[in-house]
Amino acid sequence: MGRRPILAAVGWLATTVAATLVGLGAIRLVGEGITGTPGGVRDQRDVARALASPEPAPLASAPGPAGSPTPTATPASPTRSGGPADVAARRGFATPGGTAVAECGPAGVRLVLWTPAQGYQVKDVDRGPDDHVEVRFVGPRGEYELKLRCADGRPVAESHD
Numbered sequence: 001m002g003r004r005p006i007l008a009a010v011g012w013l014a015t016t017v018a019a020t021l022v023g024l025g026a027i028r029l030v031g032e033g034i035t036g037t038p039g040g041v042r043d044q045r046d047v048a049r050a051l052a053s054p055e056p057a058p059l060a061s062a063p064g065p066a067g068s069p070t071p072t073a074t075p076a077s078p079t080r081s082g083g084p085a086d087v088a089a090r091r092g093f094a095t096p097g098g099t100a101v102a103e104c105g106p107a108g109v110r111l112v113l114w115t116p117a118q119g120y121q122v123k124d125v126d127r128g129p130d131d132h133v134e135v136r137f138v139g140p141r142g143e144y145e146l147k148l149r150c151a152d153g154r155p156v157a158e159s160h161d
Contacts, residue, residue: 091155097137097144098122102155109133109150120144132158 090103090112098116102109107129116122120139127133134147147158 089153089155093146093148093155093157095137095144095146096141097139098135098146100135100146100148102133102148104150104153104155105129109148109155111135111148 089105090101092099092101096117097120098114100114101112103112104110108131110129111125111127111133114122114125114135116137117139120137122135123138123143124136125134132147132149134145136143136145148155149158150156
């Protein structure tokens with residue numbers, strides 16, 4: 001075996017080791033951003049503050065089954081911005097295709113968040129604020145549409161005939 005193949009193998013090995021060390025150094029420099037928890041670990045105060053925020057971001061949605069919704073009101077927690085009237089102005093609704101939370105305000109009803117059931121996705125959403133809002137879930141068992149409006153300052157589901 002000649003000298004050239006040995007020098008080529010040693011050069012390749014040295015290049016590989018150098019590239020690996022540079023990569024490891026870059027990962028160490030970036031640190032938690034690559035391998036850690038996105039956004040960091042939150043304590044109870046951070047979670048309570050995030051839950052009390054008046055404008056939670058909507059969740060990405062998946063489709064839901066067809067049929068008429070069977071809305072179920074769930075108690076809503078008050079926001080930090082107001083008093084007892086805020087509690088009555090926010091309600092949750094559920095269909096087999098997914099769930100939604102709406103609130104009533106001066107500009108009308110507004111979808112605060114919506115989440116499809118497992119196996120479903122959101123086909124269409126009208127977030128508002130407006131006189132009426134809606135979210136449509138589509139999935140393996142069909143399509144579910146949830147239409148909401150304000151009545152006496154509270155979100156209510158519209159009946160489907």
